[in-house]
Structures are given as C-alpha cells and as structure tokens.
Amino acid sequence: MFAAKAKVFPLHLHPQVLQIVEGKRSDFQRDDGMIKPINIKRHSVTVQHQIKDGRGMTLEDFRKKAEEAGEALGRQMWENITAVVTEAVAETGNEVKVKKGNLTQEDLLRMIEAREHNFDEFGNPTGTLVCGSEFADEVKKRMEEWKDDKEFHAKAADITRRKKADFNEREARRRLVG
C-alpha cells in the first residue's frame, strides 16, 4: 500500500510537516506575520471488494486492493497539497497560465520571478521546481532550444541576481537589534 502511495506521491516531494498531536483548534503564522487558521479534517479512502459466500480474497486480490487504497491515498494527499498551493498562488497573484505545448520565454521567466529563492551557505540556489512529467519534458525541450539565446539567459541571470539580493536582505534582517 505504501509503495503504491509513494508512486503517486513520492516521499522526496513530501513537504515537511508539523504533526499536530492535540488541540481543538490550530493556526500558524506566515512569513509576512499573518496568522492563518488550519482547518483540521479527517481524510479517508474507500476500497470496495465483492464478498462471495465462503470465499476469502486471493493474495493477488489483496495486493491489488492494497495498491488501490495506497494510490487513492497518495492522490488525495497530492490533491490537498496542490489545493493549498493553488490557494496561496491565487492570494498572492503569482499565477502563471501556460498553454500546453506553447511554453514561452516570458512564461518561464515569470515562473522564476514569482518564486521565493533561497540559497545555501555557498550561495547555491536550493529551490526545486515541481511539475508534471509532460510539462517537465516541455521545459527541458525549450531550454535546449534556448540554450544559445544570450538575451534570455541574461534576463534569467538578472532575476537570480535580484532574488539573491532579496535573500541576502531577508537573511540580514534575522538579527537582534536595539
């Protein structure tokens, strides 16, 4: 079951979580200081199996049903994550609409621009772009096409420079003053 879940929602894509062990209510503070309530809901999946008189499940049936449950659970978890991201994107206005098979340089630059960029202690970016496999293929294909486009790369480098400056400013604010 868990292997099937991990196929749909791989562990390396799993966001880090604070397990809420107890409490009737829960909320969290965003980086901008705003307090947002957390709507705690119970999630479940249903798997059905036709019972026949005097006959149990075969091992193969059991495996299939376990996979079915795992996949459904993984899908539900993934949908929940994307729903939260979609809501945050709508709220911040960082939406980028891309026509399938028609990714433009402007689209990609806007996608880079919209994200918050973080860097490790050596200045290397630490972010990861998570997308579907079809879109990933398209991004790879376009990047290959644009690899010699100096103007595009200059624009991308300019964004990264600005994002690095933003990051440095953010980090510099993490101090005791007064």
Added chain:
Amino acid sequence: MNERLVEDWLARANERSYQTPFAQSLLADGFEILRVGHSAHEHGKDVIAIDPKGKIHAYQLKDGNLDLKALEANWGQINALVETQVEHPALKGQPNHQPWLVVSGETSIPAEDRIRTHNITWKKRGFTTLRTLSGRQLLQRFAKMASNFWPQMPEDSHRLFNLYLTEGHGSLDRDGLAKLLSGVSGSGTQSGKADAARRLAAANLFASYAMSPFYAAKNHWELIQGWTITAAQIAWSAVNAGLPLTSWRATFRMAVEEALNSLQALAVEALQQNALGPGIGFEIDELTRTRCTICAGAIAVKALVDRYHGNPWEHEQMARETLERLLQNQRICIWGESAVPFLLAVSWAVDQIGGDYAADKVLYSIVDAIATQNSSHTSAKLAPPYDPADEANAKLLSRVLKGHKAMELQATASYALEPAVLLFARRLWRNVLAGVWSPITKVDIVRLVPESPIDLLLWTWGNSRGSNQSRKFSAPQSWTALLAEARRDEDVSLPDVLKSELDFALLFLLCFPHRLTTGLAKNLDNRLRTL
C-alpha cells in the same frame, strides 16, 4: 475477577508499594496523615496518622506472612515502634500513640502469641499495646474504598489488566494510565462532591495496582512518571468537580509524596559508583547518555526540592560533583525535545548548588541544539516532546541503520525553543543570543494553549481541548522587546497547584515535557533562582 486482582496484587506487594493505598484508606476513614514513607529516621513508624478523635496512630508495614522467625528478625523495629516517641513537627509535647503492625499476609499463631506476651510487659511498663492488621483486613479496607469505581467499560478493564501484567523493567504505558485514571476519577461524569472525593481516593488505589510491576522491578523513573500523572489527574478532577482544596489536597499530596519517594530512590541510586555506566557491556552510547541525562535531572530536582523544603539534601555535595562530572564529560545529551526539562532542571540546580556560569552554558546548549538542528530544512530534527527518550532514540537509530526519513520530514518547528530563549534572555546574554538569532528565526515556535489553565494538567487534550499555535520570532527582533517579553509575568496562565506546590511543579516539568510553556518556565525560574 476484581477481588482476585486485589488479592494477587497484595500477595505480591512490597512494603513500599502498598503504603500509599493503606494511607489512602486511613484518609477515607477520616484520619489526618502526617507522614508516609520509609527512611532511616522512622523508628519503626512507616505511617503516622491522627484519627478523627485526635488520637495518634503509628503503623509499621511488612510484606508477606509474619511468622515467629520474621517477628524476631524485625524485633528491633517493632520495639522502636512501640517504645519510641512519635516525632513530627505537627505534634506538640510527648503524646502517646497507638502502635500497629500491618502485614500484607497473615500472622502465624506462634507470632500472635509472642506479641500477646510482649503486650503484657509493655502494658506493665506504661506503653500502649501493639495491635495488628492482617492482609485479610487490608483487602476489606481496599475493597470498600474502590467498590463503586472499578472500570465499567471493557476497554478500561483491559487497560488496568494490561498495566498490571506489564513487564516492570520496561516503560510505563503513560497514555493507558492517564486514560484509566481519567475514568476512575470521573472526568466527564456528573456526580456529587462526596462521590467525587471518593473517586480521587480510588485513583490513588488504582494507580498503585497499575504500577505494581514497576515497584517489583524497582523501576523508579517509571514510578515517578506514573505518580506525577496520577497527582496531576487528581488535581484536575478535583478542580473540575468544584471541590474545595481542603477536601482533596491530602489525596493529591499522597500521590506527590509517592513520586518524591521514587525520586529519592532514583537520585540516591544514581549517585552510587558506576550506577550510570552501561550495566551490560554492549550498549550504544546514546542510550547510556540518555540514562545519564534522566538521572542528572532526577538528582537536580531532588536537590532543588529539598532546598525548597528548607532541608538541603544530605548528599548535596555529592550531587554537585556528579552533575559537574556529567557536564564536563559531555554525558548530558538532548535526545529530543523531551530532554529539555531535564537540562532546565540541571541548569537551575547547578545555579543553586554549584554556581558559576556552567548553569547558563547548559541553558545555551538547549537553545543552540534546537536552533541548529531544527532550523535547516534538510537536516534531521529533534524528536517532538511527545516522544519519550526510548522512542526518540529508536527514531534516531532507524534513521542511521535503516535510512528512515521521518526526522528529516519534520517541519522546522520546536515546542521548547521559546521558553529556552526567554530564560536565556533573562540572563542577559544578548550577544550570545545574537549569534544564533538567524537560525532561531527559521524555527516555528509551537505553543499549546489550554482553554483554561487547569487543562495544562491533563496528560492529553485529544482533539477536544486547547489550541496548537505556530508562531515565529521577529526578524529583526528588538532586544528590548525580547527582554520585556522574557520578564513579563505569565503566572495567570498556570493552574494554582503548579504555583503553590513547587515540588509537584518540578516533577510535572520532568514528566510532562509537552506541557513546558513559557509561563511554567518563567514561574519556576523566578522561584528556583531565589531558593
């Protein structure tokens, strides 16, 4: 079935494990309990009580059957029970007392005959004659106390039997005990005040049954936890039922005293030579250091409690040397956030009995460990305070040996960072704190806020009480504002019993790591730094 359990329990009980139920049964008969416990200074009197008519009674408790051989072996203590004066600060003058010999089994006829003969002599010499209580009479007393409060639901009975039959060298099922006590003490049931008070007495009785395997195994740390959970549940249920303090404090103190007795046993044992080293050769050092940390916390709390009672521990000097040695040899570790209370206790104890700046170094080690480990998205985080040491170490080993990623998948958050930072700010280490402020701001500070202060005493809130809030320190953070926050009084957030009973508050600190709020940390800091 229930009677059989009590019979079996009493047959296995040692003197220590049935002293609290016995004293509780005296309380139920309207006695005032002056002292419960075994010590070198007891002069044969394990329990001292005053009956409703004002007469003083002294009891010596023995386990098993009493035959002539056992009587002769214990004669010195029995003689002291009858012939020496009862001494207690609450008693004035030289009052006479009624001596009792209590045995959990039966007294043989020759032994009874010997007592009868001695009674004639004692009577001639002006002493009150010795009376006896047998196991059969004890069973009747205990049955009367618990008659209406045996678990009614199958799952509660199952819990009691599971606890009773558990392996005493292992860990106490703290959730199971808390649920059992919650049922016995009648949380959520509508009952009169007299019934509510009797339920609290029964809670101590059932706690004794449930923890008997740990008495047999002399597993002191699990007993400390069990009795602290019991005391907390008694206080919560009493306040919830609207009982006046006078009607439940004695029952509550009985559980606290039992926890303190176990604390004393653990602390004394921990001071012995080689007591903390790996008992069996092959032991991973993380486990040895965990044991050292738990024992250091117990030693620290024992020293602080005795100072609070105005009677510094006779082993205080040895306690100081042991804590210093453990700190210097880096034997104190943070296995997870449930270790933080132990380090806080060590910090306060070193401050009191050791002085110098080692206390602040301990405090800083908490801030530094959480800020460093829990601020990075990619690193393994400290286990949350809900995980006891064994579970936290199991996660750590699963990560190392099996490549499990649970610790990496934890959010960059901490329950204990805020109290630790505020205590450190109180010590005015501004520049040191400034050095780690960047990682501190990357950790979400998790607060568990009860709807009513008394709920802090509950082992678990489930999803029906309180709120779980995640906040952040400011970036940039004003030092002045941080200092003001560190000094802000938060006593209003605490239940009265934590404010008025410092010894219980210290036990609570160690045993309820998930209830370490900034209010509790500040309150203890205020009181412990001025002992």
